Amino acid sequence: TGEQSAQVQKGKIIGIEPGAGIMQKTEDAIQDYGLDYTLVSSSSAGMASELTKAINSGKWIVVTGWTPHWKFARFNLKYLDDPKGIYGGEEYIGALARKGFETDNPGAYGILSRFSWTSDEMASVMLAIEDGKSPESAADEYIAAHPDQVSSWIGSVKGNGELVTVGYVLWDSEIASTNVLKKVLEQAGYTVKLVAVDAGPLYQAVSTGDVDCTISAWLPTTQSTYMEKYRDNLVEVRKVLTGAKVGLVVPDYVTISSIDELNS
């Protein structure tokens, strides 16, 4: 019955890729709130499809969630209050570069140091991808629709085909942003290679210089573990987006409002 499956869904938090900062914070939340829950790892796409299925059948579900993300445009969702502050408050998405990138390629570094946009802008690209566009064409469309913003990022930079390697993680938000950055760098004359890895290996790759840069850093709280480990060996370039948020997310029809009510 529906009752029984509702019971079964309780006890589980549907997560994403094991290396994501939000997964580490959720393990902390389970400990610190004494939750009788296990965190199920999955992928961003897997989490979104579990969420879609649960909502279509009106079932109880808790997922690891973040903003900006298209799920908030598609569904009525809410963050559970986090009175212990495990997930931090306002987060930002940061651009990180390898040491030496600025001197090796000042033009591309300059673009990275000017690249920033709003949550709504990022969400529009995410939603286009979710609606079936390829990341490449969603990025092309964004660029075509925002010529002034793109020229403010590029400035007077003219690349000469130099290779820029951008690392990212296959989270919906970073698929959107990284593809836009790729198109911008290409428009400025660079050759861009995207490298998709998990979060831990990504920080490591920036710190060893295996990739030039990334715009997949969620800080100060979400990926604090990685940042503490690698901070001294990389360059924090700028905030790419402010007003981001992570936490536990439920459909509106789930009646609790706080993480400490999850056990009840």
Ligand code: PBE
């Ligand atoms: N996220 C989305 C990532 C960053 C982007 C919040 C799932 C995380 O590290 O948890």
